[in-house]
Amino acid sequence: KQEVTQIPAALSVPEGENLVLNCSFTDSAIYNLQWFRQDPGKGLTSLLLIQSSQREQTSGRLNASLDKSSGRSTLYIAASQPGDSATYLCAVGSDNYGQNFVFGPGTRLSVLP
Amino acid sequence: SQTIHQWPATLVQPVGSPLSLECTVEGTSNPNLYWYRQAAGRGLQLLFYSVGIGQISSEVPQNLSASRPQDRQFILSSKKLLLSDSGFYLCAWSVSGEIRRGYTFGSGTRLTVV
Numbered sequence: 695k696q697e698v699t700q701i702p703a704a705l706s707v708p709e710g711e712n713l714v715l716n717c718s719f720t721d722s723a724i725y726n727l728q729w730f731r732q733d734p735g736k737g738l739t740s741l742l743l744i745q746s747s748q749r750e751q752t753s754g755r756l757n758a759s760l761d762k763s764s765g766r767s768t769l770y771i772a773a774s775q776p777g778d779s780a781t782y783l784c785a786v787g788s789d790n791y792g793q794n795f796v797f798g799p800g801t802r803l804s805v806l807p
Numbered sequence: 808s809q810t811i812h813q814w815p816a817t818l819v820q821p822v823g824s825p826l827s828l829e830c831t832v833e834g835t836s837n838p839n840l841y842w843y844r845q846a847a848g849r850g851l852q853l854l855f856y857s858v859g860i861g862q863i864s865s866e867v868p869q870n871l872s873a874s875r876p877q878d879r880q881f882i883l884s885s886k887k888l889l890l891s892d893s894g895f896y897l898c899a900w901s902v903s904g905e906i907r908r909g910y911t912f913g914s915g916t917r918l919t920v921v
Contacts, residue, residue, distance in 0.1 A: 737897055787909075798850065799849070799850040
């Protein structure tokens with residue numbers, strides 16, 4: 695059974711810092727991995743989607759990498775801003791039909807002005 | 808473009824009352840549909856998923872049920888709410904048979920059972 699963990703659980707950084715959020719999964723036989731952002735009381739916004747054949751994806755200040763063999767993904771945020779404050783979740787898809795899309799518990803990020 | 812709508816945004820219901828949450832998707836056909844629950848301080852838990860009209864799979868035995876009366880409509884229901892049903896409910900969709908395209912979530916419903 696796929697298990698997804700995220701470290702750290704919470705992170706507080708000053709504005710302008712570059713930071714890395716970590717996601718680990720136990721079963722490397724995955725279809726894809728998706729990073730989401732969740733603001734308090736809101737739904738999930740998709741940030742980046744990496745297919746199992748890809749090593750990384752980039753969108754603006756965000757870069758997500760995937761190392762299937764080691765069961766890891768990282769989300770790199772460059773030049774963090776207070777508006778980046780949110781909870782970041784990773785989710786791993788283990789089949790092509792979506793029934794086995796497992797979420798990590800999330801990392802709560804606070805960027806201080 | 809595809810959009811997903813979920814309502815209501817917030818709901819306060821007494822214990823023992825019924826529940827109906829609705830989710831609709833526009834701009835696509837035959838989507839996979841999902842209901843998730845996010846309890847306070849906990850991760851997302853898959854409750855139900857559907858690959859077609861009238862086809863519902865349950866992941867967790869509970870006080871809730873789901874129905875898909877139309878291709879792009881997914882409803883979460885309960886006949887009698889429990890205190891433990893409180894939480895944040897999220898609907899999501901994905902392209903059928905193409906999870907490589909990822910998930911798209913609705914804005915969620917905050918349910919408080921009192």
